[in-house]
Amino acid sequence: xxxxxxxxxxxxxxxxxxxxxxxxxxxxxxxxxxxxxxxxxxxxxxxxxxxxxxxxxxxxxxxxxxxxxxxxxxxxxxxxxxxxxxxxxxxxxxxxxxxxxxxxxxxxxxxxxxxxxxxxxxxxxxxxxxxxxxxxxxxxxxxxxxxxxxxxxxxxxxxxxxxxxxxxxxxxxxxxxxxxxxxxxxxxxxxxxxxxxxxxxxxxxxxxxxxxxxxxxxxxxxxxxxxxxxxxxxxxxxxxxxxxxxxxxxxxxxxxxxxxxxxxxxxxxxxxxxxxxxxxxxxxxxxxxxxxxxxxxxxxxxxxxxxxxxxxxxxxxxxxxxxxxxxxxxxxxxxxxxxxxxxxxxxxxxxxxxxxxxxxxxxxxxxxxxxxxxxxxxxxxxxxxxxxxxxxxxxxxxxxxxxxxxxxxxxxxxxxxxxxxxxxxxxxxxxx
Amino acid sequence: xxxxxxxxxxxxxxxxxxxxxxxxxxxxxxxxxxxxxxxxxxxxxxxxxxxxxxxxxxxxxxxxxxxxxxxxxxxxxxxxxxxxxxxxxxxxxxxxxxxxxxxxxxxxxxxxxxxxxxxxxxxxxxxxxxxxxxxxxxxxxxxxxxxxxxxxxxxxxxxxxxxxxxxxxxxxxxxxxxxxxxxxxxxxxxxxxxxxxxxxxxxxxxxxxxxxxxxxxxxxxxxxxxxxxxxxxxxxxxxxxxxxxxxxxxxxxxxxxxxxxxxxxxxxxxxxxxxxxxxxxxxxxxxxxxxxxxxxxxxxxxxxxxxxxxxxxxxxxxxxxxxxxxxxxxxxxxxxxxxxxxxxxxxxxxxxxxxxxxxxxxxxxxxxxxxxxxxxxxxxxxxxxxxxxxxxxxxxxxxxxxxxxxxxxxxxxxxxxxxxxxxxxxxxxxxx
Numbered sequence: 001x002x003x004x005x006x007x008x009x010x011x012x013x014x015x016x017x018x019x020x021x022x023x024x025x026x027x028x029x030x031x032x033x034x035x036x037x038x039x040x041x042x043x044x045x046x047x048x049x050x051x052x053x054x055x056x057x058x059x060x061x062x063x064x065x066x067x068x069x070x071x072x073x074x075x076x077x078x079x080x081x082x083x084x085x086x087x088x089x090x091x092x093x094x095x096x097x098x099x100x101x102x103x104x105x106x107x108x109x110x111x112x113x114x115x116x117x118x119x120x121x122x123x124x125x126x127x128x129x130x131x132x133x134x135x136x137x138x139x140x141x142x143x144x145x146x147x148x149x150x151x152x153x154x155x156x157x158x159x160x161x162x163x164x165x166x167x168x169x170x171x172x173x174x175x176x177x178x179x180x181x182x183x184x185x186x187x188x189x190x191x192x193x194x195x196x197x198x199x200x201x202x203x204x205x206x207x208x209x210x211x212x213x214x215x216x217x218x219x220x221x222x223x224x225x226x227x228x229x230x231x232x233x234x235x236x237x238x239x240x241x242x243x244x245x246x247x248x249x250x251x252x253x254x255x256x257x258x259x260x261x262x263x264x265x266x267x268x269x270x271x272x273x274x275x276x277x278x279x280x281x282x283x284x285x286x287x288x289x290x291x292x293x294x295x296x297x298x299x300x301x302x303x304x305x306x307x308x309x310x311x312x313x314x315x316x317x318x319x320x321x322x323x324x325x326x327x328x329x330x331x332x333x334x335x336x337x338x339x340x341x342x343x344x345x346x347x348x349x350x351x352x353x354x355x356x357x358x359x360x361x362x363x364x365x366x367x368x369x370x371x372x373x374x375x376x377x378x379x380x381x382x383x384x385x386x387x388x389x390x391x392x393x394x395x396x397x398x399x400x401x402x403x404x405x406x407x408x409x410x411x412x413x414x415x416x417x418x419x420x421x422x423x424x425x426x427x428x429x430x431x432x
Numbered sequence: 433x434x435x436x437x438x439x440x441x442x443x444x445x446x447x448x449x450x451x452x453x454x455x456x457x458x459x460x461x462x463x464x465x466x467x468x469x470x471x472x473x474x475x476x477x478x479x480x481x482x483x484x485x486x487x488x489x490x491x492x493x494x495x496x497x498x499x500x501x502x503x504x505x506x507x508x509x510x511x512x513x514x515x516x517x518x519x520x521x522x523x524x525x526x527x528x529x530x531x532x533x534x535x536x537x538x539x540x541x542x543x544x545x546x547x548x549x550x551x552x553x554x555x556x557x558x559x560x561x562x563x564x565x566x567x568x569x570x571x572x573x574x575x576x577x578x579x580x581x582x583x584x585x586x587x588x589x590x591x592x593x594x595x596x597x598x599x600x601x602x603x604x605x606x607x608x609x610x611x612x613x614x615x616x617x618x619x620x621x622x623x624x625x626x627x628x629x630x631x632x633x634x635x636x637x638x639x640x641x642x643x644x645x646x647x648x649x650x651x652x653x654x655x656x657x658x659x660x661x662x663x664x665x666x667x668x669x670x671x672x673x674x675x676x677x678x679x680x681x682x683x684x685x686x687x688x689x690x691x692x693x694x695x696x697x698x699x700x701x702x703x704x705x706x707x708x709x710x711x712x713x714x715x716x717x718x719x720x721x722x723x724x725x726x727x728x729x730x731x732x733x734x735x736x737x738x739x740x741x742x743x744x745x746x747x748x749x750x751x752x753x754x755x756x757x758x759x760x761x762x763x764x765x766x767x768x769x770x771x772x773x774x775x776x777x778x779x780x781x782x783x784x785x786x787x788x789x790x791x792x793x794x795x796x797x798x799x800x801x802x803x804x805x806x807x808x809x810x811x812x813x814x815x816x817x818x819x820x821x822x823x824x825x826x827x828x829x830x831x832x833x834x835x836x837x838x839x840x841x842x843x844x845x846x847x848x849x850x851x852x853x854x855x856x857x858x859x860x861x862x863x864x
Binding site: 083084087090091097098101102107109116117119120122124125137138139140172208209227229230251252255256258259261262263289292293294295299337338341344345346347348349350351352353354355356357358359360361362363364365366367368372376377378379380381382384386390391392393394395396397398399401402405408409411412413415416418419420421422423424425426427428430 | 515516519522523529530533534539541548549551552554556557569570571572604640641659661662683684687688691693694695721724725726727731769770773776777778779780781782783784785786787788789790791792793794795796797798799800804808809810811812813814816818822823824825826827828829830831833834837840841843844845847848850851852853854855856857858859860862
């Protein structure tokens with residue numbers, strides 16, 4: 001079932017194929033999204049309400065009806081029930097355990113000559129979290145975005161999400177928001193919801209950053225609003241890459257390949273191994289296990305198109321291939337998985353050993369599941385607290401120290417043809 | 433000379449005007465840059481050499497002639513002379529003093545139950561630094577980009593820069609590269625240079641990230657290659673905002689406003705003060721000092737269009753206005769400048785006190801001069817070591833701990849309709 005790929009011959013081809021899996025935005029989608037943004041930017045709540053009626057079939061009397069009430073949240077929590085609330089709470093605790101290590105502090109250097117240099121860490125003030133409605137409603141994603149933003153100290157964190165025709169938002173989203181500590185939720189989804197967050201309306205506070213996944217209209221709206229607001233990465237199709245040696249259990253390898261392959265037909269699942277025998281055994285396990293999986297058809301297609309097995313010379317070789325592919329999820333199923341860490345340079349999230357399966361990381365390992373895809377792990381990180389802060393540099397120089405820099409700075413400025421820069425130093429020492 | 437702006441009435445207007453100063457890319461530029469990128473991506477060195485001949489008038493025999501030789505670098509260093517090399521060395525030391533504090537370490541948590549969680553910090557492997565030729569040749573910018581990249585541990589850091597018709601690169605660029613420790617410099621500028629770095633050719637190694645300023649063709653090429661490679665921020669026109677009380681010296685205020693206003697006609701220089709008297713005195717100083725400045729005409733125009741003075745009720749008020757504008761450079765010329773730090777939330781770089789002028793920060797304060805513009809300091813930081821690394825999360829769970837999560841993860845996965853995710857947990861405990 002897994003295609004065999006040889007390392008030497010096909011890596012470039014695999015890489016091109018994997019990294020090329022981008023959803024193209026049609027000119028038509030682009031145009032209609034741009035119209036929506038322009039109308040909401042200019043028309044505010046009124047335009048937003050019109051789109052709400054048009055696309056969601058929900059016709060509230062006024063824009064305040066777009067705000068989810070405390071009662072609605074509490075009713076959803078009750079309906080969801082204590083067991084799932086407990087699971088969400090546990091997820092939250094796990095995420096805090098991991099992400100609190102990412103919290104950065106402002107720092108200052110006090111030099112002996114009186115110079116003070118530093119960096120002030122400030123949270124982004126207002127962040128909008130887009131949460132899709134419909135079939136792909138993932139409460140886990142609410143938690144993955146909300147917890148780092150909360151730990152960063154974001155003052156205003158709110159959710160924008162599509163509303164159903166009856167004016168309701170999915171219980172599971174409200175429950176996740178409740179556990180994550182998000183109190184403000186707007187019934188405003190699609191491109192119009194993104195536009196409202198980007199430009200602000202009377203009801204919806206203008207955001208500085210918009211995060212969270214969404215369909216093609218949401219992703220296009222985020223791209224088009226980028227600059228007016230910051231946005232997070234646009235996630236591509238999911239990927240898993242497993243590096244395994246002969247010690248790996250083929251049952252687990254097969255299960256984990258399928259756990260990502262089930263996401264959608266563009267998902268990728270690749271095995272790189274030093275054991276040809278393992279490839280054969282994994283193939284058998286894939287066939288054995290797939291029959292019980294509801295999404296078997298999707299799994300078969302994504303493995304057929306974007307799956308495969310690479311036979312590597314040795315583990316060093318295997319990780320070289322993996323580093324070139326820069327996978328979103330990397331499982332290390334070898335005899336000594338922790339020893340692999342020095343060899344890994346490009347990967348969104350690394351799962352070490354046979355009892356750290358990727359799906360644990362999707363929910364409860366504590367690490368984030370919002371990860372770079374399509375080879376962008378070569379330059380991007382998992383979503384983290386660092387995505388919700390910024391650094392402002394600061395400097396304080398006493399006069400006598402500035403005096404020692406005066407001539408050099410003026411020479412430098414003149415060299416660059418910037419005489420008013422030099423003048424700023426000159427005027428400070430004219431009396432001397 | 434400074435327009436008076438009232439806080440209550442016009443802030444939104446000022447903000448819109450300042451944050452709207454974006455250079456529009458014409459469809460024509462976009463099309464011609466896209467052609468260049470496509471041709472270089474497909475044609476490699478051959479296409480690059482053709483563009484080199486067409487745009488720069490330089491016709492080397494082969495692509496290896498695009499590589500600056502060690503001899504060329506040493507000759508440039510000799511011509512530049514020891515005094516300016518010393519200034520560059522001093523700049524480098526100052527930058528290291530500041531930026532070494534930004535170096536991040538990998539971290540690991542060892543939990544008592546045997547769980548290991550961590551984050552591996554890895555430098556981006558290959559970074560191309562674009563350095564403009566021609567009139568806007570800033571050796572300072574070479575240093576500002578190179579030092580954080582070097583401190584991050586970037587393995588392959590190279591420069592791409594336009595070549596003159598005689599096949600030479602500006603001495604000052606080569607000297608700055610020498611001091612910064614960059615050994616590889618390619619004579620490949622413009623959109624074609626960017627394309628070569630983004631896609632790689634036989635001669636030029638494919639970069640993972642491209643940084644550095646450039647003209648409209650370079651900026652457009654970077655935007656169009658984004659995704660294939662990472663890019664840095666596209667810098668907008670320069671800005672200075674000065675918050676001053678009655679203790680400020682109008683001579684310094686005027687000089688510093690002009691130091692940014694001289695950059696170009698779109699530059700912005702704004703004074704926010706609690707002292708009406710200061711505004712009048714600054715006006716007089718502007719007129720007195722401007723007569724000696726070669727770029728007086730540019731200064732007059734940028735101050736006329738994007739300059740102004742805001743009279744604030746008190747300092748708290750002044751910093752509220754400043755935070756809304758989120759300036760690239762913020763000077764604090766008040767009696768107790770360090771006390772202002774808690775009030776400042778949005779600013780690229782903060783200059784505290786009357787002997788820490790902004791031009792010092794352009795060259796030698798140690799802080800970076802590559803800064804967010806156009807209000808993007810609300811969500812972006814100064815360029816730093818963090819721009820050249822990425823974090824890979826990792827997790828290791830022992831079997832008995834995974835067992836305690838099994839049921840919750842499976843419940844969560846089923847709730848999200850992802851049965852193959854649940855299966856990954858299930859198969860691991862089938863024997864039990």
